[in-house]
Amino acid sequence: MKESYYISNSCVIKNQKVFKNETLVFESNEADFNAFAKATYKNLQLEYPKFFKMDGLSKLAFLASEFLLSDKNEADNIALLFANKSASLDTDLKHQESIQDKDNFFPSPAIFVYTLANICIGEVSIRHQLKSESAFFCSENYQTEFMLNYTNYLLQNQKADKVLCGWAEFLNDDYQAVFYLIEKQGTKEHTINEIENLFK
Amino acid sequence: MKNVFIKQTNCITPLGFDVASNWNAIQNLQTGISLHEQFGAFSNIYASCIPNSKIKENFQQIEKSVDDFSRIEQLLISVMKPIIDSNGIQPKTALILSTTKGNISALENNDLQSAFLSQLAKKIANYFQFQTEPIIVSNACVSGVMALSVAKRMLQMQVFENAYVVAVDEVTEFVVSGFNSFQAMSDEPCKPYDASRKGVNLGEAAAVVFVDTKPENALVEIIGDANINDANHISGPSRTGEGLFLSIQSALKEANITTDKIDAISLHGTATLYNDEMEAIALNRLQMQQIPAQSMKGYFGHTLGTSGLLETVLLIESMQKNTLIVSKGFVNLGVSQPIQITTEIAKKDIKYALKTASGFGGCNSAIVLKK
Numbered sequence: 001m002k003e004s005y006y007i008s009n010s011c012v013i014k015n016q017k018v019f020k021n022e023t024l025v026f027e028s029n030e031a032d033f034n035a036f037a038k039a040t041y042k043n044l045q046l047e048y049p050k051f052f053k054m055d056g057l058s059k060l061a062f063l064a065s066e067f068l069l070s071d072k073n074e075a076d077n078i079a080l081l082f083a084n085k086s087a088s089l090d091t092d093l094k095h096q097e098s099i100q101d102k103d104n105f106f107p108s109p110a111i112f113v114y115t116l117a118n119i120c121i122g123e124v125s126i127r128h129q130l131k132s133e134s135a136f137f138c139s140e141n142y143q144t145e146f147m148l149n150y151t152n153y154l155l156q157n158q159k160a161d162k163v164l165c166g167w168a169e170f171l172n173d174d175y176q177a178v179f180y181l182i183e184k185q186g187t188k189e190h191t192i193n194e195i196e197n198l199f200k
Numbered sequence: 201m202k203n204v205f206i207k208q209t210n211c212i213t214p215l216g217f218d219v220a221s222n223w224n225a226i227q228n229l230q231t232g233i234s235l236h237e238q239f240g241a242f243s244n245i246y247a248s249c250i251p252n253s254k255i256k257e258n259f260q261q262i263e264k265s266v267d268d269f270s271r272i273e274q275l276l277i278s279v280m281k282p283i284i285d286s287n288g289i290q291p292k293t294a295l296i297l298s299t300t301k302g303n304i305s306a307l308e309n310n311d312l313q314s315a316f317l318s319q320l321a322k323k324i325a326n327y328f329q330f331q332t333e334p335i336i337v338s339n340a341c342v343s344g345v346m347a348l349s350v351a352k353r354m355l356q357m358q359v360f361e362n363a364y365v366v367a368v369d370e371v372t373e374f375v376v377s378g379f380n381s382f383q384a385m386s387d388e389p390c391k392p393y394d395a396s397r398k399g400v401n402l403g404e405a406a407a408v409v410f411v412d413t414k415p416e417n418a419l420v421e422i423i424g425d426a427n428i429n430d431a432n433h434i435s436g437p438s439r440t441g442e443g444l445f446l447s448i449q450s451a452l453k454e455a456n457i458t459t460d461k462i463d464a465i466s467l468h469g470t471a472t473l474y475n476d477e478m479e480a481i482a483l484n485r486l487q488m489q490q491i492p493a494q495s496m497k498g499y500f501g502h503t504l505g506t507s508g509l510l511e512t513v514l515l516i517e518s519m520q521k522n523t524l525i526v527s528k529g530f531v532n533l534g535v536s537q538p539i540q541i542t543t544e545i546a547k548k549d550i551k552y553a554l555k556t557a558s559g560f561g562g563c564n565s566a567i568v569l570k571k
Contacts, residue, residue: 080429087302087317087338092374096307099377102241112378113435113560116300118339122561125431131446134429134563135346138317138336146335146359153353157201159426159450 005155006186008162010198011067013040013060013177020067022198033173037063053110054123055091056175057084061120061168062127064177068164069128078181079133079160080121081150086171087117087138093172120168133159142167142178144195151182151190167199204352204411205418206569208283209513211407212275213500214250217258218282223517226499227545229528233389233401233501240373242380246389247371248403248501250275269323270314272303276324276368279406284328284364287410294354294363295334297321298347300505302338305372324366332360337505341468341559342427343367344407344508345567349425351411362412367509371404375504382435384472390502392469392495392527393476393541395534400470403501407510419516420553420569424455430562436474441482443564444556448486451554451566459488462568463550464524466515468557469495470502471529475558480535488554494542498528508557508565519550519571 012019016036018026026043030036037059041051044066054062061082069078091114098106113119118136125134133154137143147165154160166179178198182190210218214232215225232248239245252271259266259274262281269277276297299317306314313319321334335354337347344367351363369375379385379400386398411422428450430443437444452459465488467479476495483489496511503510518525527541551571558564 085316085318089312089315092301092304092307092315093312095378096374099241099373100308105241105377107377107381109378109381109435112381115374115378116338116340116560118559118561118563119434121339122429122431122434122563125429125562126433129431131428131431131442133427134339135337135350135427136339138338139333140318140322143333143335146354149354149357149359150350153357157454 003184005152005182005184005190007180007188007190007194008183008186009068010180011064012198013064018067033175055114057088057090057168057170058114058120058123060170060175060177061166062123064166064168064179065124065164068179068181073129076161077132078130079154079163080124080130081135081147081163082121082166082168083137083139083142084167084169085138085140086169088115090171091115142199144192148190148192148195201356202358202413203415204355204413204422205415206409206420206422206516207412207418208287208410209516210279210283211405211510211513212250212279213405214248215499219513219517222514226525229526231389231499231528232403239376242376245376246386246401248401249371250404270303272320272368272370273323275406276366277327279408280328280364280366283408283410289328289330290361291331292361293330294332294351294360295325295330296337296347296351296363296365297334298337298343298367298505298509300338300340300343300369301375304374339563340561341504342508342557342563342565343505345512345555345557345565346427348409348509348512348567349427349565352422352425355411355413364408364410365509366408367506368406369404369504369506371402375402386471389529390471390497391529392471392497393533393535394530395532397471397476397534399472401501403503405500405503405506405510407506407513409509409513420519420571422567423570424451424568425566426450427563427565430564432562434562435560437478437558441478441485443562444479444482444558445485447564447566448554448556451568455568457552459486461552462488462491462554463548464518464553465491465493466511466555467493467495469497471497477535480537480539483539484537489537489539492524492540492542494525494527496525512555515553515555519553519569522547522549524548
C-alpha cells in the first residue's frame with residue numbers, strides 16, 4: 001500500500017502580509033519590499049546578519065521558510081523544491097545596469113552571485129543546515145502536478161523525510177511566496193486541490 | 201519502479217555540430233577555447249565560442265526564416281531537430297530545458313520579456329509541437345546533470361513516457377563581466393587539477409539526450425542519481441566536499457553498486473583552486489581516488505547549464521567506445537589529495553560510469569550510468 005503524505009504547514013507572503021496556515025500572523029504598512037522584509041525579520045526576532053546581504057528573492061524565500069522550519073539546525077532530511085517565474089531577473093537587471101554603460105562599468109561579485117535563482121536555496125540550506133536534495137524550477141505559473149509528483153518521488157524513494165515546496169516570485173518589488181511543508185503525518189492531504197487552495 | 205534509458209544524444213560546440221565530430225576532435229586533443237582580443241568591454245579573453253556564421257549556416261538548412269529566431273533559439277532547434285526527427289513526440293513526451301541564463305543578452309536591448317526562461321522554453325515547445333508544458337531547471341552549474349535526474353525521476357513516476365532533456369547557455373558579456381568580477385577567469389587556456397591552474401574559461405554549447413523507459417537500442421541506463429546541497433557557502437564549495445560526497449553516496453546506494461565498480465568518472469573540474477580541491481577531497485573520502493577521472497573543461501570551457509549534459513553525452517560516447525577521455529590541460533597534480541587524472545588515451549572496458557557537477561549556491565549533482 002502506498003504511504004499517504006500531508007501538507008503539515010503553509011506560509012503565504014503577499015501584499016505586506018504573512019499568513020501561516022491561512023491565518024494572518026504579521027502585517028506591515030511598509031510598501032517597499034526591503035522595508036517590509038526587515039519588519040518581518042524583526043517580528044521573528046531573528047539574529048542573522050547575513051539576511052541583510054541577500055537580494056529580494058533570497059529574502060522572500062528565507063522569510064517564508066523561517067515560518068515553516070525550526071529555528072535550530074534541522075535534524076530531519078528536508079528537501080527544498082523552489083520555483084518561480086522570473087528566476088533571478090530582478091538581480092539580473094541590477095547586474096546589467098552595472099555593465100550597460102562602458103564609461104560607468106562597475107560589475108560587483110556581491111550582486112553577480114545572486115544572478116542565479118537557486119542561490120535562495122543555498123541561503124535556506126545554510127540557515128537550517130540542510131544537506132539535502134534540492135532543485136530550482138522556472139515556469140509561468142506554479143506547476144502543481146509536477147511539483148506534487150517530484151515531492152512524492154523524493155518521499156517514496158527515501159531521498160527525503162520531508163519536502164519544503166515553495167513558489168517564490170520576485171520582480172521589481174512585486175512579490176508572492178507560497179510555501180508548504182510535506183510530511184508523512186498530518187490532516188490535510190497532499191493533493192493538487194489542496195495545493196491550489198494555497199494559491200487562492 | 202521503471203528502468204530509464206538514454207537512447208540518443210546530440211551536441212553542438214565550437215568543435216562540431218554532432219557527437220561524432222566532437223568525439224573525434226577531443227581524441228585529437230583539439231579545443232574550442234581560443235583568445236578573443238575583444239569581447240564587449242573586455243580584451244584578451246580566453247573563451248570557447250561558436251562562430252555566428254556556423255550557427256546561421258547550420259540553422260538555414262532547417263529553417264528558412266532565420267530572423268524569426270534568436271541565436272540561442274537557433275542553437276536549441278539545431279541540436280534537437282535530428283533526434284526529434286528519429287524519435288518523434290507523443291502526447292506524454294516531456295521537454296526538460298536546462299539553462300542558467302537562457303537569453304540573458306536580451307537585457308542589453310531592454311527586452312525583459314525575451315529574458316524569461318519560460319518564453320524561451322515555450323518557443324521551442326511550440327516549434328516542435330510538444331503537447332506537455334515544458335519543465336525548466338535553472339540550478340546554476342549543476343543544471344545539466346540535474347535536468348537528467350529530473351527526467352529519470354518523472355519517467356519512474358510514470359508522469360511521462362519519454363523525455364527530451366536539452367541544455368543551452370551562451371558566452372555573454374553578462375556572464376563574462378560577472379566571472380571576471382569574481383576574479384575566477386584564467387588568462388590562459390584552463391588546466392583543471394593542474395598545479396598551475398588559474399581558473400575558468402567560459403564556453404557555450406547546446407546538448408540534448410532522449411530518455412525513454414523502453415530498453416530497445418539503449419546506449420546506457422541511468423541507475424542512480426542525487427542532487428544534494430553543501431549548506432556551507434553561496435559562492436564557494438564546501439571545504440570537505442560534503443554535498444558532493446553525499447550526492448555520490450546517494451546515487452551509488454540507489455544504483456546498488458559499490459564504489460569499486462565505477463570504471464570512469466567525468467568530474468566538474470572548472471580549474472578554480474577551490475572547486476578542484478573540493479572534488480579531490482570528496483573522491484578520497486569515498487575511496488574513489490584510484491578510478492580514472494577527467495574534466496572536459498579544457499575542450500569546451502565551462503558551458504554553465506550545458507556543461508553537465510554535454511559532458512554526459514561525451515561520457516556515454518567514451519563508454520560506447522571503451523576509451524578513456526584525456527583531461528586536457530593537466531600535467532602536474534595540483535590538489536592536496538591524490539586523484540587519478542587521465543593523461544593518455546587508453547582502452548578500458550567501461551561498464552559503469554559516474555558523472556558529477558557542483559555549482560554556486562552549494563549545489564551538487566551525481567548520476568550513475570550503466571552500459
